[in-house]
Amino acid sequence: MPSTDADSRLPLLLFHAYPLDSRMWDGVRAALAEDVRLITPDQRGMGGTPLSEGDTTPPAPDLAVAAADAIALLDRWGIERAIVGGASMGGYVAMALLRLAPERVAGLLLVDTKAEADDEGPRAVRLAAADRAEQEGTEGWLADGMLPKLVGATTHRSRPLVVERVTELIGSQPASGVAWAQRAMADRPDSGNALRAAGLPTLIVVGEQDELSPPGPAMELAESLLQGEIAVIPDAGHLVPLEDPDGFLSVVRPWLARRRGA
Template sequence: MRFPETPLVLLHAFPLDHRMWDGVRAGIAEHIELLTPDQRGFGGTPLGDDEPDLAAVATDVLDRLNGRRVVLGGCSMGGYVAMSILRQAPEQVAGLLLVSTRATADADAGRANRHAMASRIEEEGPAFVPETVLPTLLGTETHERRPEVVAAVRTMVSEQDGATIAWAQRAMAVRPDSSELLRDTDVPTLIVRGEQDTLIPPDEADALAALMPKAELVVLAGAGHLPPLEVPEEFTGAVARWLE
């Protein structure tokens, strides 16, 4: 396989951490340098005292890269951070891998739901979060046939700090629309969505692919919102073929 010499950065989904990439790490890292940083507050990293804004998370990642040019990937919230990095430092982005994410900002209802979860966490703690997000994070097939994946995601969510989850929800609620940014981007892009994803409808993934001049869309059967966890072999194969 002919992989680029630039590293591949994979940014995790909400409300998980770098462990969501464990099932694909070996298959990808065998051929390309792989970086999977925890985003602000997740995985035990410091949250800091900034106002909620994904631009701050993007700055964190850029600081760790020290000016290196990378292939930049993100799942869900990680995709939003990738777009913010592209906005801040387009010269450092050699390619994009956008998984289970969208270019548009939240509609009013979506923003209200994010703020409601953040407020509830502050009032009663984050114990309710795993069972609230699990039904939509994973596809039907995963819930029915892969109990080990459901258990792993439940554990990962339950181990995140409540203040971090609330901060991230508010940060995603104020993210800008990135449609024009992506329309003007000429880097090679792979867009991946799970066939059973209920958070990012098929028409949104199709619209994202149509928006970008050098985008390829891959749909993975048997996966919901978290293909790297639900169908790791298929996800790794799709990424490897694209990088080649």
Template sequence: MHYIESGAGTPLVLLHAFPVDARMWNPLRVRLEDQARVITPDQRGLGESSLDGSTARGAQEESAAPLTVDRPSVEVAAADVLELLDKLELPRVVLGGCSMGGYVATALLRAAPHRVAGLLLVDTKARVDTDEQRTNRLNAATRAERDGISGWLADNMLPNLLGATTREHRPEVAEELTSLIEAQPADGVAWAQRAMAERPDSFDVLRSFDGPAMVVVGKEDTITPPTAAREMVDALPRGELVELAGSGHLPPVEAPDAMAEVVRPWLASIDV
């Protein structure tokens, strides 16, 4: 599993959104790395992580995880992260995830709650997909395998990934995000879509987590809107809600200053 690491202090593992990779966290990373050891993995099949679970795309070694390519699930992706934590000798971390990364974070929390000292959920949700959403994911997975992703995936997703403020006033962010999306392997995109389509409801996991939890949502997010964030906060015994103005589905990219401002004091309060 490929990952980017920088900084020193509280171990903070951040899981990226779909359909990008760990580089989406770089704007936030540089604002936190004087306080935290920021670790951002490329999830299975995306960025530089191989779909077969090996260390990097093109590597020959086999993953120790028994669940592999033919069984797409957020549980497999969570097992990859746990394997990375073992490799880095990190018994407990502050765990964060944006969108798909939030689904993987809650899957890890279900599997190994003792490894999570604090939970940061960013523009994600605890509910399963509707039948229509699930069908759309499976259709997109089939199209990615058949046609690749160039020329349609970024065009289809950008209007929903970025808030209106970002689209209107920061076109460079849209350009950077398009480049990130276009860089993803089609097979990894398909695997991730199928994994998300099969994910379980996670409200039970949130209700059982008694550690500090922060839920961040962009006020302009139309994919997982503030109502979805409030549902998660209501389920978390120690949940705290932050709504960021001028941001859509990707605050670490759209509003890294504002996000860092709320994360830093919360992170400082956590004993890992």
């Protein structure tokens, strides 16, 4: 495609959380797009992206597949390197992309996510949820089971529109994509060594009330990285860009400005 001024801006590739889609970025999309060339795909099986094309058999669940999808997208747009990031599962995909093609990553923006693999307990819960999604669909139980920990206590108490929006996004996801994503996350490896070896500028953003990816381990990860930084957002849980868009932008935009000037 022909080059434009917009094409020359710093690319920022952001992956969404589970079990949502790229609409989770809507509250920060316009502001980020003023600064960078923003790319927010729906991941395989979620939102508007099918799990497989036509009648083909879906690939085995693996976050490396989602990472390869993203690399193909960068190739189509003629982008050699990008800041790569994501929230929750999206962070896992960003780390999978780093493991698969570190030369394509200029920096990392990790939001309410973690580097370690699942222990056996959480892994079993994921696999059980995948089976249930395939057998029953996802209506009702998936949102009901996830919402108590997916957003923070302050959001539950004082941001009803955010809770309503998250519920809507969860309810719109295909059961097949939910099952695939859960199995892919259950089998993900630890990414700590890959992050430390890369030595890249990395901003870790975490909600103060995040119960799924708490601030303590996030701080420890940031401290272990050569160019790691951390920002803890008050009164937010596991979905900071949805719960507090302004707080998210207040830490991410200055960090991106430094990346553009590097």
